[in-house]
Amino acid sequence: MPLPAARDWRAASVHNPSMSAAPTIRVEGLWKVFGPHPQRLVGSPDADLSRSELRTRTGCTVAVKDVTFDVAAGEVFVVMGLSGSGKSTLVRCLTRLVDPTAGRVWLGGEDIVAVGSSRLRHLRRTKFSMVFQHFGLLPHRRVIDNIAYALEVNGAARDVRHARAHEVIALVGLQGYEQAFPEQLSGGMQQRVGLARALAVDPEVLFLDEPFSALDPLIRRDMQTEVRRLHRDLGKTMVFITHDLAEAMKLGDRVAIMRDGAIVQIGTPEEIIAHPVDDYVADFTRDIPASHVLSLGTIARPLATGEQAAEVALPAATIVRDATATILAADGPIRVVDGTTEKGVVGATDVLRLISGEHR
């Protein structure tokens, strides 16, 4: 993936520049207001009041405020925000578990907000599926019947849906647990069932609502790796909600950061680390090790006078962490190339500076 330099995210990053295909999901001006007469607040200046002030004045809460973005086919789009930032409401608006107050959600050319209930059910059964923070497994059904549920409500015959369930069980590594009940499984295994269930209908889009927040850190890491692997193997479009920036950076092709219902920045992990749009985002990113996210291209500098570059050259897209060994071994700053063009050099001191946080 080519690495864009600093850019005004508002102008460009709403769409993913690297994906030329038509977007799978397009969200336009989405609002969700809870409270009396929600319509009145859409687009009004009142919506910019602080939450508590708005509550006392109108009794309303703006959970999602004028959100617009595209998700390209095959992309992992992460929505990151603290609790109360509206991210869970946003994803529920995308699946119509919550009806948005205003705006459009295009999914493969169809406006989800406008479809009738039977069409919506059809879409839910075939086009997109969702993974939940608290798993949402049906306690009275065995693993296999949990996974086959969406196929069952869509009228698939028992052996057809079980055959498909066995396929996805193999896919997420649940073999041997088909006949277990959810309560007999650990949290991590339960969420594997949740994943398998979402994959069973072979959806075009997967919505994941903080799927790993309820898991222990080690298991969470395993599951993140699992999602990366699934994405690599299946190439599903994913919208992933999280409150954990490290998780966002690890999984996201692009990350949207939400605050008080609005998106404050959209960009690749690298853009967000390298060019946080305001102090709020910068504050967030402080704890993320920059060397894990930034690429050589971002930190490359011109050769200083009197400095001798090493023979070694690395592509600009290489993550700093992966280049560290090479840089330390070289007898001088290494050259950074983007195809045939030279982007500059990176030396051991540059890496150390970056790691010690001086870079920002």
Place this chain on the structure above:
Amino acid sequence: MTSPADGRQRWLTLLGRRWVLIVLLVVVWWVLATLLRGIHTLSLSTATDTWFTALLRELTAVIRGNRTESPVFIYLFNPIRVGIEGFIDSIRAVISVPAPGNLIPLMGWLGTLAVIALIVYATSNLRTAALCTALLLGCLVLGMWTYTLDTLAMTLGAVALSLAIGLPLGVWAGLSDRVMAALRPGLDLAQILPTLVYLAPLALVFLIGVASATIATMVYSIPICIRITAHAIRSLRASPLEAATAMGSTRWQLLTKVQLPMARRTIILGINQTTLAALSFVVIAALIGAPGLGKPVVEALIIRDVGDGIVAGIAVVLLAIMLDRATTAAVVHTDEVLDMTEHQRRLRRIGLVVAGLATIAAIIASRYLMWAAVVPERLDIGEQVGRIAGTVVTWITTNLGFATTGLNEFITVTVLNPVEGILANAPWYLTVIMISVLAAIIGGRTAGLVAVCLLTAIVVIGLWNDTMITLAQVLLATVVVMVVGVVLGVLAGRSTRVERALKPLLDAGQTLPAFVYLVPVLALFGPTRFASIVCGVFYAAPVVVRVVADGVRGVPAEMVEAATSAGSTRTQIITKVQLPASRRSLMLGANQGLIFVLAVVVIGGFVGAGGLGYLVIVGQSKPELAGKGLAAGLAIVLLGIVLDRIAQSGGRSRPTGQDRWAPGH
């Protein structure tokens, strides 16, 4: 802003002041009542009518006259009566009532026993089936076989009808807030309505007999079924529902594939409660002609023959345990089946087939072999048991009479008579004003207003004095219930050992029909007001203990740990942390205690406690007093509402579900 400590301080002073105020008022009241003793008490002899009771009596006469003429009867009430009678009688024809000219019903006792055992086995397990068989055999050797099966038939029939109405309504109320809101007033009223009250009006419309008894039972058990079913649906975890919606379930699929299966355990528990409620009511419904075990109990109470009453009472207890175990085991069974291995499943299938064949053999045997058809007489030890019970009671009354009679007289003279003196022997206006002011202090302005209006209404319908006699007993019994309930409840809440020791007693207290322990209490204390108070205490204490224990156990462990680490003694922890923190439960317990006590004290009218209950019961048996009986029922309801309003104030929001699902008799 005031700090929390300031807030608590203020709250305590306020409460302190309130208590001071209440004590002052009571003292003033007592002085005034003593000074004005015997003036304007509105006391009325049983046979005297007031304008209102006369009106009601004429109304009953009109209704009686119209039974065969009015279209409402011909096209509505009478068909309902005939339909229900037919339904119940068809069950009885199978197990308990021989067709004319026949010696046995469709099946003899062996066949019936086998069928019941098979049903229990199929819905739970072999052990429970064996236990249920043993319990039924117990009823059989007590010589109560036919009575037992009549009660069983009535109960099952009423439960079937109650579930047919209650389950769908409960599910609907669980799904829709609007339906719940529409049903709630009815459900609430059903909880404070003492059972004795609606027997007479129902008997008036549907005649004395099976139909009235069944309908009364349904009126009693349907609200319980609705409440628990709605609670089961409403308390489901949200995330599986959301997930199932997100996967494209229709509402019907959501209901049948997700909500009902997930709520299944609680719903079966609701069926359990509905069944036990129906059983206890069927026993009482003997008063309006329900066949079965209630009959010998009522007869024993009338002629005060303890022996027979106790034998029937034991049979009721055995039947109650059997129904409780059978339905509870069905809940457990749903979990057991999930864990079964393939081998166990096959064994169970073989077992069921064998049991089925054995049942068929038993049915055939019970139709052709004498010993299997009619209970052999030499198995019947009912008479001996009755005689032993009679002897024991005689021995107790003669040898321990100084204790029972002494306690009875002591309480009656030192507490009951003075309380009754204040309430009933003072001018009515003084009592109305004082109760209303107290209600306003304890329960707020609305409670005070309700008290004024409803108490005045009782005065207007002319049953003031009897109401106050009942109220005196209710208050006294409630105080005892609260003391017992709080002490045992705190103990049980703090220690699992105590809780485990108390559990069988509490279970028994909640499962047994109140009617049953009227018999031994009557034997011990004679036909007195004290006996009815004792009954009230027995009946209400288990509920209060449960509610208080739950409350104490619900106090967060951190709170107790914090208090312990701050150096509190055990007493300080109880009085300063656990009781205040479970204040809501205490208020709920008081509310429940009052309502339960009222229900039973009214029944105590049957054993010479006087008051409203007595009027209800004589009204039942003597047409010329029918008006008075109905009016007394109305007064009981009004009194119940006043007490409920006052006691509810502390608990504020009305609790739903488990806390309050078992109303009183």
